[in-house]
Amino acid sequence: xxxxxxxxxxxxxxxxxxxxxxxxxxxxxxxxxxxxxxxxxxxxxxxxxxxxxxxxxxxxxxxxxxxxxxxxxxxxxxxxxxxxxxxxxxxxxxxxxxxxxxxxxxxxxxxxxxxxxxxxxxxxxxxxxxxxxxxxxxxxxxxxxxxxxxxxxxxxxxxxxxxxxxxxxxxxxxxxxxxxxxxxxxxxxxxxxxxxxxxxxxxxxxxxxxxxxxxxxxxxxxxxxxxxxxxxxxxxxxxxxxxxxxxxxxxxxxxxxxxxxxxxxxxxxxxxxxxxxxxxxxxxxxxxxxxxxxxxxxxxxxxxxxxxxxx
Amino acid sequence: xxxxxxxxxxxxxxxxxxxxxxxxxxxxxxxxxxxxxxxxxxxxxxxxxxxxxxxxxxxxxxxxxxxxxxxxxxxxxxxxxxxxxxxxxxxxxxxxxxxxxxxxxxxxxxxxxxxxxxxxxxxxxxxxxxxxxxxxxxxxxxxxxxxxxxxxxxxxxxxxxxxxxxxxxxxxxxxxxxxxxxxxxxxxxxxxxxxxxxxxxxxxxxxxxxxxxxxxxxxxxxxxxxxxxxxxxxxxxxxxxxxxxxxxxxxxxxxxxxxxxxxxxxxxx
Numbered sequence: 001x002x003x004x005x006x007x008x009x010x011x012x013x014x015x016x017x018x019x020x021x022x023x024x025x026x027x028x029x030x031x032x033x034x035x036x037x038x039x040x041x042x043x044x045x046x047x048x049x050x051x052x053x054x055x056x057x058x059x060x061x062x063x064x065x066x067x068x069x070x071x072x073x074x075x076x077x078x079x080x081x082x083x084x085x086x087x088x089x090x091x092x093x094x095x096x097x098x099x100x101x102x103x104x105x106x107x108x109x110x111x112x113x114x115x116x117x118x119x120x121x122x123x124x125x126x127x128x129x130x131x132x133x134x135x136x137x138x139x140x141x142x143x144x145x146x147x148x149x150x151x152x153x154x155x156x157x158x159x160x161x162x163x164x165x166x167x168x169x170x171x172x173x174x175x176x177x178x179x180x181x182x183x184x185x186x187x188x189x190x191x192x193x194x195x196x197x198x199x200x201x202x203x204x205x206x207x208x209x210x211x212x213x214x215x216x217x218x219x220x221x222x223x224x225x226x227x228x229x230x231x232x233x234x235x236x237x238x239x240x241x242x243x244x245x246x247x248x249x250x251x252x253x254x255x256x257x258x259x260x261x262x263x264x265x266x267x268x269x270x271x272x273x274x275x276x277x278x279x280x281x282x283x284x285x286x287x288x289x290x291x292x293x294x295x296x297x298x299x300x301x302x303x304x305x306x307x308x309x310x311x
Numbered sequence: 312x313x314x315x316x317x318x319x320x321x322x323x324x325x326x327x328x329x330x331x332x333x334x335x336x337x338x339x340x341x342x343x344x345x346x347x348x349x350x351x352x353x354x355x356x357x358x359x360x361x362x363x364x365x366x367x368x369x370x371x372x373x374x375x376x377x378x379x380x381x382x383x384x385x386x387x388x389x390x391x392x393x394x395x396x397x398x399x400x401x402x403x404x405x406x407x408x409x410x411x412x413x414x415x416x417x418x419x420x421x422x423x424x425x426x427x428x429x430x431x432x433x434x435x436x437x438x439x440x441x442x443x444x445x446x447x448x449x450x451x452x453x454x455x456x457x458x459x460x461x462x463x464x465x466x467x468x469x470x471x472x473x474x475x476x477x478x479x480x481x482x483x484x485x486x487x488x489x490x491x492x493x494x495x496x497x498x499x500x501x502x503x504x505x506x507x508x509x510x511x512x513x514x515x516x517x518x519x520x521x522x523x524x525x526x527x528x529x530x531x532x533x534x535x536x537x538x539x540x541x542x543x544x545x546x547x548x549x550x551x552x553x554x555x556x557x558x559x560x561x562x563x564x565x566x567x568x569x570x571x572x573x574x575x576x577x578x579x580x
Binding site: 189190191192194195208211212215218219262265266268269270271272273274275276279280281282 | 404406420
C-alpha cells in the first residue's frame with residue numbers, strides 16, 4: 001500500500017525551527033486574566049453547592065433566608081449606633097459558626113470588600129476637614145487656615161471623635177450587610193435562592209432568565225477556558241500584540257455566535273415542552289419548626305437593636 | 312396501524328438560500344419505530360425540528376394525526392397544548408435541553424407548562440426519577456451533571472409529559488458504552504409500551520439493534536429510499552452512495568487491508 005503521508009511527518013524532530021528568544025511569554029497576561037476570571041466564576045458556582053452540605057443554617061428554607069436578608073438589610077441601614085452594629089456583627093458571626101463554613105476564607109473576602117467600600121472610600125470623613133469637631137489625634141499643623149476648592153483647611157488637621165464614629169459606623173454597616181448576604185449565599189444552593197424570589201412576587205419568567213443567564217456563564221466560561229488552553233498549547237508566547245488582539249477578538253466573536261446558537265436551540269427545547277410565553281416554576285413552600293425559630297431569632301435581634309439602642 | 316406523522320412534498324432551506332431538505336415525503340405509523348439515517352449535514356435534525364413544529368416548511372405539508380402543523384394551527388391554545396403533550400423531543404445536545412434550576416424542576420417543567428395538576432406532576436417526576444435510576448440527582452443543578460447524567464435527565468424531562476411520540480436526535484451521540492446500552496434498551500421498552508419512536512442516526516449498528524423502518528437521507532437532502540432495517544442494511548450500493556459505508560483501512564490481527572467496510576453489517580473479504 002502506497003503511503004500518502006507528507007515526507008516531513010516521517011522525520012522526527014524539527015531542525016528547521018528557529019530557537020525562541022529569552023523574553024518572557026506574552027501569553028502570561030492572558031494566563032492571569034482568563035484563568036482568574038474562570039476561577040472566579042467557578043468559585044461563585046461552587047460556593048452554594050459546598051455550603052449546602054450540612055449545618056443548621058443550610059437546612060433553613062430559602063424563602064425564610066430571603067425574608068431575613070431583606071429585614072436585616074433594613075435593620076442595618078436604620079441602626080445608627082456603633083454598639084448596635086457590633087451586636088449585629090457578633091450575631092452574624094455566630095451564624096457562620098452554626099453554618100460550619102470556612103470562616104477565615106469567607107471573612108477574608110468580607111473584610112476586603114468592607115475595607116474597600118466601607119473604609120477606604122469614607123476614610124477622609126474621619127478628618128476635621130470634613131467632620132468638624134474636637135481633634136483627638138492631630139495629624140498635621142499649618143501656619144494658618146487655608147481654603148482649597150470647596151474645603152476649608154483648618155490650622156490643625158486630625159481625626160475627630162465624630163469623624164471616627166461616622167467612619168466606624170459606615171464600615172460596620174458595610175461589613176454587616178456583606179457578611180449577612182454572604183451567609184445567605186454561602187448556605188443556599190443558587191437554584192433554591194433564585195426560586196425563593198417567588199415569595200416577593202418576582203415573575204417566574206424573570207427567574208428563568210436569571211437561571212439561564214447563570215447557566216450560560218458557566219458554559220461560556222468553560223468555552224473560554226478551553227479556547228485559552230488550545231491557544232496556549234500551540235503558541236509559545238512569542239507573538240505580536242496586534243496578532244494576539246486579532247486572535248482574541250476572533251474568539252470573542254466565536255463565543256458570541258456560540259451563545260446565540262445555544263439560546264436559539266434552548267428556546268426550541270422550551271417550546272417543544274410546552275413553553276408559550278409564560279413559565280411556571282414550582283417552589284417549595286413547606287416550612288418547618290426550625291424555619292419559624294430561625295425567623296423569630298432574626299426578627300428578635302433586629303428589634304432589640306432597633307428598640308434598645310436607638311439612634 | 313394509523314398514520315401519526317406525515318410529510319408531503321416538504322422543502323426547507325436556511326435563510327431561503329441554503330437547502331436543508333428537498334421534496335421530503337414520508338409517513339410514520341402509530342406505535343412504529345422509525346429512523347432517519349444520513350451523514351452529518353444531510354438534514355436529519357432539521358427534519359425532526361419540522362416534525363416537532365419548531366420550524367415550518369417553505370413548501371409542502373407536515374401533518375400530525377391528520378392535522379396540518381402550521382404557525383396558525385399551533386396558535387390555537389387547545390391544539391398547541393395537545394400537540395406539545397403528545398410529542399416529546401429529546402435533543403442531541405442535552406446542554407441546550409436542560410434550562411431549569413434543578414433536575415426536579417426540569418422534570419416538572421413540561422407537565423406544569425401543559426397544565427397538569429401539581430400533585431400528578433410531582434408523582435410523575437418521582438416515578439420517572441426512580442425508573443431511570445436518577446433519584447440521587449433530584450435536587451442537583453443541571454449544570455453539575457456529567458454527560459451521561461444530562462442525557463438521562465433530558466429523557467426524563469420529556470417522559471414526564473407522557474408523549475405518544477418520542478423524537479430522538481442522535482440517541483447515542485457522546486455516550487459511553489454503558490449509557491448507550493441503557494438508552495437502546497429504554498427505546499425498545501418504550502416502543503413495546505406503545506410509544507411511537509422517531510430517531511435520527513448515522514450509526515448503522517443502532518439500526519441493527521432496534522430494527523426500525525428506515526428513511527435514508529442523501530447528501531442532496533432528499534430521501535433516497537425508505538424500507539425495513541434489513542432492506543436498507545443489505546442495500547450496499549445505496550449505503551455507499553449516501554456515504555454511510557466507505558472504503559477505509561483497518562486491521563485484522565496482524566493483517567492491514569482496505570475495502571468498503573461497515574463495522575456492524577457489511578464485512579465482505
